[in-house]
Amino acid sequence: MKKVLLTGGNGFFCTRFSKYYKDKYNIFSLSRKELDVTKEEDVFESLRKIKPDYVIHAAAIAVTDFCNEHPEVAHKINVDGAVNVAKACKEVGAKMIFISSEQVFNGNLESGPYDEEHKAVPNTVYGENKLEAEGLLKNILDELWILRFTWLFGLPERGLNINSNIMWNTVSSILKGEKIKGPVNEYRGMTYVQQVIEEFDKIFEIPYGTYNLGSKNDLNRFEVVKLILKEMGLEHRIEEILEKDEEKYAQNKRDIRLNTDKIIASGLNFTTTEEGITQCLKDYKLYNK
Numbered sequence: 217m218k219k220v221l222l223t224g225g226n227g228f229f230c231t232r233f234s235k236y237y238k239d240k241y242n243i244f245s246l247s248r249k250e251l252d253v254t255k256e257e258d259v260f261e262s263l264r265k266i267k268p269d270y271v272i273h274a275a276a277i278a279v280t281d282f283c284n285e286h287p288e289v290a291h292k293i294n295v296d297g298a299v300n301v302a303k304a305c306k307e308v309g310a311k312m313i314f315i316s317s318e319q320v321f322n323g324n325l326e327s328g329p330y331d332e333e334h335k336a337v338p339n340t341v342y343g344e345n346k347l348e349a350e351g352l353l354k355n356i357l358d359e360l361w362i363l364r365f366t367w368l369f370g371l372p373e374r375g376l377n378i379n380s381n382i383m384w385n386t387v388s389s390i391l392k393g394e395k396i397k398g399p400v401n402e403y404r405g406m407t408y409v410q411q412v413i414e415e416f417d418k419i420f421e422i423p424y425g426t427y428n429l430g431s432k433n434d435l436n437r438f439e440v441v442k443l444i445l446k447e448m449g450l451e452h453r454i455e456e457i458l459e460k461d462e463e464k465y466a467q468n469k470r471d472i473r474l475n476t477d478k479i480i481a482s483g484l485n486f487t488t489t490e491e492g493i494t495q496c497l498k499d500y501k502l503y504n505k
């Protein structure tokens with residue numbers, strides 16, 4: 217069995233990856249406690265000991281506000297940590313997958329979807345960190361895939377981490393009786409995490425390089441939340457639960473959608489966001505249309 221080492225092993229993505237691939241790969245999922253990627257020597261030691269075939273570097277601080285408020289901490293983890301992992305991969309001959317983000321484009325004034333060649337203009341520390349790390353890693357390693365993820369969504373599962381995402385945020389707001397404000401001027405790719413996991417190991421077979429990854433989406437954020445409510449059988453409560461937010465991003469429409477044609481041409485399949493919403497609700501038996 218091929219050995220796959222995961223950094224940030226307790227996170228939303230990695231806990232699902234480990235569960236899904238536990239019988240197919242020999243997985244070494246290292247939480248922050250087990251491997252702090254900012255500690256260079258520890259990173260080298262872990263990789264020397266495990267000698268993985270693949271390293272999926274998912275460890276990051278991905279909370280935008282925290283990164284903006286603590287730029288030095290964010291840089292140390294998101295940039296220096298990634299560099300430590302890449303150097304250790306080079307030494308032990310492991311192939312690396314670096315998980316980057318659509319957020320590299322959040323300062324671009326022109327509308328998406330952006331392809332991989334489009335000049336990225338980040339305007340948050342998190343986005344800047346990801347773009348800087350991408351550049352540094354390319355100078356260290358040839359055997360490198362950079363994956364720019366769209367925004368992932370899913371629902372809680374026992375023992376697995378959950379993050380803020382469009383599906384869980386919507387369900388949580390309903391449970392708490394909170395009104396949801398859905399911006400009509402915000403467009404982003406939103407991808408059902410299960411689809412990403414199931415397609416993921418095809419990455420090991422495609423040429424090295426940078427890829428945008430995830431669903432295409434023509435719906436704005438308000439429309440996505442409305443769709444979730446409809447498909448949960450809550451159409452009669454839409455006015456009570458959901459409110460249009462026409463002010464947010466009114467001056468400059470936020471459109472950070474990714475053009476994912478390259479990865480689709482490489483053999484990975486993703487439904488549209490709309491279809492992913494339906495699939496997720498059906499998987500969790502919440503579909504009630």
Ligand SMILES: NC(=O)c1ccc[n+]([C@@H]2O[C@H](COP(=O)([O-])OP(=O)(O)OC[C@H]3O[C@@H](n4cnc5c(N)ncnc54)[C@H](OP(=O)(O)O)[C@@H]3O)[C@@H](O)[C@H]2O)c1
Nearest residue numbers: 224226227228229248252253274275276278317365367368
């Ligand atoms: N989820 C998305 O929608 C999305 C979209 C675009 C890109 N991404 C990227 O995809 C990757 C995985 O995302 P995710 O959603 O699974 O995020 P997550 O749930 O926040 O997982 C990241 C993990 O990294 C760990 N970590 C933080 N600092 C570390 C350090 N110094 N050393 C080792 N581990 C550390 C965290 O540990 P603690 O729990 O202890 O803090 C956390 O478990 C990240 O690189 C993220 O930037 C995610």
